[in-house]
Amino acid sequence: METLNIIPYPNYIKRLGADISSDELNVAGSTITITDEIVNPEGYELIIENGRVQISAGGPAGAFYAKETLKQLAADGDSTLPCVEIRDEPAYPYRGFMLDSVRHMTALDDVKKMIDAAAMLKMNVLHWHLTDDQGWRIEIKSHPELVNKGAYRSGSHFGKIHSEERYGGYYTKHELRDIVDYCAKKHIEVIPEIDMPGHMVAAIAAYPEISCRGEQIAVETRQGIFPDILCAGNDKTFEIIFDVLDEVMAIFPSKYIHIGGDEAPKKRWKECPRCQRLIEDLGLNDEEELQGWFVNRVADFLRANGRQAIAWNESLNSGLLGNDILVQMWMDKKKRSVDFANQGGKIIVSPFYHYYTDYPYAMTPLNKTYKFEPVLKGIKDGCVQNVVGVETPIWTEHVRDFKQMCFMIYPRFAAVAETGWTQEYNKDVGDFNRRMALFVPLLEEIGITPANESAWNPNIFKRLAHTIRFFLGITTKDMIKGYD
Ligand SMILES: [Zn+2]
Structure with a gap:
């Protein structure tokens, strides 16, 4: 043929x-x-x-x-x-890539190159991760300390990366609108993410009163999961969050706003009298249900403003999530995303082991990314349409410059783009590798240098050696201590 x-x-x-x-x-x-x-x-x-x-x-x-x-x-x-x-026509309506601009920022000219490449590949969503423990990257006029204090950290300690140099910065509204306009011309929607109630250390560093303890903490310099999260029992928390979302919605006209919801340890909520009182007042069983209530409250606010929420799959742990919240599956051992889809909820599929491009090719070879099929095992025939699409993220703890980023994301982004567009029966991994080699010059023309072909699918010995090296590099005592 x-x-x-x-x-x-x-x-x-x-x-x-x-x-x-x-x-x-x-x-x-x-x-x-x-x-x-x-x-x-x-x-x-x-x-x-x-x-x-x-x-x-x-x-x-x-x-x-x-x-x-x-x-x-x-x-x-x-x-x-x-x-x-x-x-x-596309197999799926949602075909996205995610950029983490918190751990390391990408220059806007380089973001535009990523957009150019995505448009060539008929992707239609840029999910922009703009806030996290290690920095707040979006200008918010009503609460200026979010960037004055929250956008800067005193150093960077991500696995093998150790720097005592102050790091930070943020994108102004003007810059963000420019990217929104640039994307619109290429039929790409920009979906901003304000991650909550966890991954909020940078915001808490700016406004300590929105945490359970109310103590001053510093913008995080390590990678990991940290105990200080937003206090759910505090009206001030929602006041600030809703002000932030008002400004976010004014910049980004997207149908969806991503509100995170991943990796929120419940230690502080368990110790906090205000959070405990709220659990009692609402008749909830535990802190997981409190997170469900939290996510639903923010989703209600977005809905009242004509928008819809996206949340990472941990938000399903409460069992209380509203069905109009789009769930992004990344790591879901209990298959709650599958149950959610079978009950009529919509999901985006971003499997950690296949689509996370910050991990080496040794762990996630190109062919492994390509072969993943988005209709997850267990999804009933009549519910297949509830899988609305695919998204591939690049997290940037270990990605400090654009050259390195290009190596990690391409060609794997292209593999996800093809899965999002091309029907499974028209996919062919061998032919994809052949076409990809011919596509490389088109990427180079727009300033993106993909990984060299010999790196795409390492043999089993290389895979083992590289994977072990990578884990030795990122697993530090600091990181383990951060988990709760
Ligand atoms: Zn609290």
């Missing part, structure tokens, strides 16, 4: 005749039409025949994707175009 050199691979291709050379192309006779005959707004039809290119699309996004396909066909080495009919 002949294959075209396109990533993600189109879902229907029919050869119409011999290749034509670019000199024969009748540009004036070519057309782009938006039509409601194509139901999916991201769907398109591309016909190259008789020297003309005809594009029909279900919406502006579909027309954009048709042009991206055409660009890849035209970039194929020689100056010819194949005469083909391509009918295409």
Whole structure:
């Protein structure tokens, strides 16, 4: 079977005749039409025949994707175009990548390169992780200490990385809006994440009164999970959170706002009289249910403002989560995400072992990322549509510069992009590796240098050695102590 050199691979291709050379192309006779005959707004039809290119699309996004396909066909080495009919639409509506700008910040020009690459691959979501224990990265006018104090840490101690140098900074509203506009032109939605009630040390360092103890703490310099989280029994907490979300919504027009909800140890809540009183007043059984209540309260606030919440899968531990909260599965041994989807809830799939690109290729080879199928085991046939898509994150504790980031994310981001777009029956891991090698120059052209091909799928001996080295590097006493 002949294959075209396109990533993600189109879902229907029919050869119409011999290749034509670019000199024969009748540009004036070519057309782009938006039509409601194509139901999916991201769907398109591309016909190259008789020297003309005809594009029909279900919406502006579909027309954009048709042009991206055409660009890849035209970039194929020689100056010819194949005469083909391509009918295409994504397997999943949500196809995202996540950028952690807390542990290390990425320059906005480099963020734009990531966006360019994602758009070429027909991804449509940038999930931007903007707040965490180690820094607050989004300008908030109503509570200025969030950036004045919360955006800076006194050093960085992430595994093998040790620096006593003050580190920090933040993105202004103007800069963030510029990225939102840039993404909109490429049909990418920016979904900001304000992680709560855990991973809030930077905010607590700025406003200690929103924690259970109310004590001054410092912006965290280590990686890990830390005991100080937002106090659920304190009105001031919600006052500040809602002010923050008001400003976040004014910057980001996205349908969804990510509110985190992962890795929130319950030690402080167990000791806090205000949190305990609230558990009693609300008739809840325990602190897990209190987190469920917390997430629902914030989700209600977003809903009242016409937005919807996304939360990491730990938020399901309470068993109380509202069904309109989109759940992002990353590590879910008890398969609560599967149950949630089977009960009508919607999920995004970001499996740690397959899609976390901050881990070495030794642990997560390209083929392992590629082969993962988003419909999780246990999801019933009638609930498959509740898996709305895929997302691949890059966490940046160990990623200090853009060169290193590019090595980690590409080509693995492309593997996830293809899974999000291409139907499982059209996927082929061998052919993907072949096409990926040809796609590398297109990434290099926009300033992204992927991992060299020899690194993509290391053999078993390399995998073992690299994995052990990596874990020895990141597991420090500090990190273990941070867990609760
Ligand atoms: Zn409390």
